[in-house]
Amino acid sequence: MRPQLVIVGAGPRGTGILERLAANAPELYAGSGLDIHLVDPHPPGGGRIWRQEQSPLLWMNSHAEDVTMFTDETVTMAGPVREGPTLHEWAAVDGGTFADRQLQGRYLRWVYERARADLPPGVTVHHHPRRALRISGPCEGRQQVWLEGLSRPLLADLVILAIGHLDAEPDREQTALAAYAREHGLVHLPPDFTADSDLSPLKAGEPVLVRGFGLAFVDLMVLLTEGRGGRYEGGTYVPSGREPVLHVGSRRGVPYHSKIGYGWTGDRPPLPRFLGPAQVEDLLARPGGFDFRRHVWPLVEKELGFAHYHRLFTAHAERTAMSWTDFEEKYAAADGPAETRALVAAAVPAPADRLDLAALDHPLDGVRHASHEDFQEGMRAYIAGDLIRRHDSSHSADLGVFLGLLSVYGQLVRLGNIGPWWHGFFSYLASGPPGPRLRQMLALSRAGLLTFVGADMSLTAEDGVFRATSPTVPGFRIEARALVEARLPEPTVGRARDSLLRELHADGAAETPDGLLRVDPGDGRILDGAGRPHPRRFALGPYTDARTPGAFTRPRTGGAAFRQNDATARAVLAFLGTSLVKEPTR
Numbered sequence: 001m002r003p004q005l006v007i008v009g010a011g012p013r014g015t016g017i018l019e020r021l022a023a024n025a026p027e028l029y030a031g032s033g034l035d036i037h038l039v040d041p042h043p044p045g046g047g048r049i050w051r052q053e054q055s056p057l058l059w060m061n062s063h064a065e066d067v068t069m070f071t072d073e074t075v076t077m078a079g080p081v082r083e084g085p086t087l088h089e090w091a092a093v094d095g096g097t098f099a100d101r102q103l104q105g106r107y108l109r110w111v112y113e114r115a116r117a118d119l120p121p122g123v124t125v126h127h128h129p130r131r132a133l134r135i136s137g138p139c140e141g142r143q144q145v146w147l148e149g150l151s152r153p154l155l156a157d158l159v160i161l162a163i164g165h166l167d168a169e170p171d172r173e174q175t176a177l178a179a180y181a182r183e184h185g186l187v188h189l190p191p192d193f194t195a196d197s198d199l200s201p202l203k204a205g206e207p208v209l210v211r212g213f214g215l216a217f218v219d220l221m222v223l224l225t226e227g228r229g230g231r232y233e234g235g236t237y238v239p240s241g242r243e244p245v246l247h248v249g250s251r252r253g254v255p256y257h258s259k260i261g262y263g264w265t266g267d268r269p270p271l272p273r274f275l276g277p278a279q280v281e282d283l284l285a286r287p288g289g290f291d292f293r294r295h296v297w298p299l300v301e302k303e304l305g306f307a308h309y310h311r312l313f314t315a316h317a318e319r320t321a322m323s324w325t326d327f328e329e330k331y332a333a334a335d336g337p338a339e340t341r342a343l344v345a346a347a348v349p350a351p352a353d354r355l356d357l358a359a360l361d362h363p364l365d366g367v368r369h370a371s372h373e374d375f376q377e378g379m380r381a382y383i384a385g386d387l388i389r390r391h392d393s394s395h396s397a398d399l400g401v402f403l404g405l406l407s408v409y410g411q412l413v414r415l416g417n418i419g420p421w422w423h424g425f426f427s428y429l430a431s432g433p434p435g436p437r438l439r440q441m442l443a444l445s446r447a448g449l450l451t452f453v454g455a456d457m458s459l460t461a462e463d464g465v466f467r468a469t470s471p472t473v474p475g476f477r478i479e480a481r482a483l484v485e486a487r488l489p490e491p492t493v494g495r496a497r498d499s500l501l502r503e504l505h506a507d508g509a510a511e512t513p514d515g516l517l518r519v520d521p522g523d524g525r526i527l528d529g530a531g532r533p534h535p536r537r538f539a540l541g542p543y544t545d546a547r548t549p550g551a552f553t554r555p556r557t558g559g560a561a562f563r564q565n566d567a568t569a570r571a572v573l574a575f576l577g578t579s580l581v582k583e584p585t586r
Contacts (some may be wrong), residue, residue, distance in 0.1 A: 009162035010040035011047020012551035020569035022118035028573035045109030064088035065095030077566035168489035187482035194219035212486030249453030256432030261391035307404030364455035491543035
């Protein structure tokens with residue numbers, strides 16, 4: 001029989017793996033043929049999240065020029081670079097455009113078709129528009145991939161799980177809230193991909209409590225306003241009369257920072273500097289393991305500070321009181337946060353030019369407003385200030401931090417399980433909404449259709465309603481008969497609604513304390529409870545402990561996902577090209 005490879009998930013991650021298989025096959029695979037089976041109920045390329053059948057009102061949160069599916073010389077990998085167009089080059093749109101997700105879906109479909117065409121003769125791709133239910137089979141033999149609606153499995157020499165964001169069974173809190181809503185005739189929408197949520201129970205003019213202020217909230221806001229016939233005229237929102245009134249809060253109490261609205265000029269910070277491969281190896285070699293806050297975070301903080309001040313000193317030297325050469329030497333030698341703060345205070349006169357990651361992460365800590373109305377004015381000023389700063393190149397040290405964040409993430413994926421906090425922090429600073437979406441928030445706030453609850457939002461279900469409070473406005477509370485959890489479900493293997501991951505877990509695949517699937521950070525092989533890699537099963541994606549910022553990335557930023565795709569593709573091709581010729585067919 002011809003060798004058989006099954007890839008579960010045909011979205012951008014599965015497509016990226018296919019591209020790397022095509023790129024590496026001439027070097028590593030000399031077999032007489034190969035069947036690649038893509039298993040996904042959604043069309044290849046875009047998959048579920050980037051499918052073309054969704055509202056054209058929903059945008060990407062990156063400029064078109066900052067989206068690529070192709071490798072370049074900045075990706076650290078053993079395989080060959082195969083360059084290709086960015087989204088804006090392929091679609092012939094302005095590089096500063098925030099393209100809609102339908103267009104991105106078409107781009108991803110084109111990338112898939114190109115990757116398939118680049119495969120060597122004798123390699124055939126088969127798409128199975130079904131769900132994979134479970135995998136069985138011995139470690140040293142062929143695997144069986146069972147598909148929904150079929151009585152016979154696909155036989156696979158190797159299986160790669162490239163599943164993206166997954167639905168999850170509700171946790172204890174969500175189960176209790178859902179039961180309370182049913183008992184009292186309320187509306188409760190649990191965590192979900194917003195484009196798939198049924199928003200029809202949210203009625204015109206009715207108050208809706210929303211917990212979550214990230215990108216899922218932005219989609220919700222769009223679908224309940226423009227999606228219901230409203231429109232913007234300049235900075236004013238003209239309602240259709242079909243909108244509910246949204247009351248939004250979260251842990252931070254503020255939206256994610258706006259996408260930066262200018263490009264890079266001049267020299268990039270030479271990254272990595274304080275958190276690179278050598279430091280990662282040292283962390284992995286620690287006899288007792290590492291603690292993120294104690295051992296990793298100081299390196300992250302040092303690296304992000306270096307990226308920030310490199311840009312400040314080299315592009316805005318007039319706002320510094322020391323030469324970059326002197327500052328860099330003293331910064332590298334500083335022993336601990338106290339010495340670093342003293343150095344920065346002496347070298348950077350304006351507090352607004354200093355990097356304070358704690359203040360960025362908790363902008364409303366200690367902030368108190370006397371009234372709800374006063375807080376609304378304060379929040380509008382905060383959002384307007386963020387828009388001004390993120391579109392003003394005189395604050396381009398922020399863009400230095402952005403590049404630092406990408407570099408750091410590329411190193412952290414090598415560490416495996418680092419807990420859930422880092423990904424949320426990264427998304428808040430580096431993966432926020434387009435500036436126009438924040439301007440729409442301001443317009444909706446002025447129109448009375450959006451109010452801000454505050455930080456550390458507390459939710460109670462009592463007296464037949466949902467009630468929200470926040471220490472930001474002491475004594476104020478908001479009641480509603482509808483609650484929306486505006487966030488994706490947590491990627492937990494044990495509670496995954498997808499039976500494939502649950503069966504893997506039951507079969508002995510290891511998970512982290514936070515519920516992520518443990519994989520070998522080198523090539524993505526799934527680990528068991530003893531830390532042993534499965535020889536025939538691989539996994540890549542947000543449900544693993546080697547998660548990356550996304551399946552595609554900004555050009556010339558190292559592409560952590562591309563590096564992983566390449567390593568997995570090469571491991572797969574090496575296995576298929578050598579091991580199988582020695583084995584009897586099973």
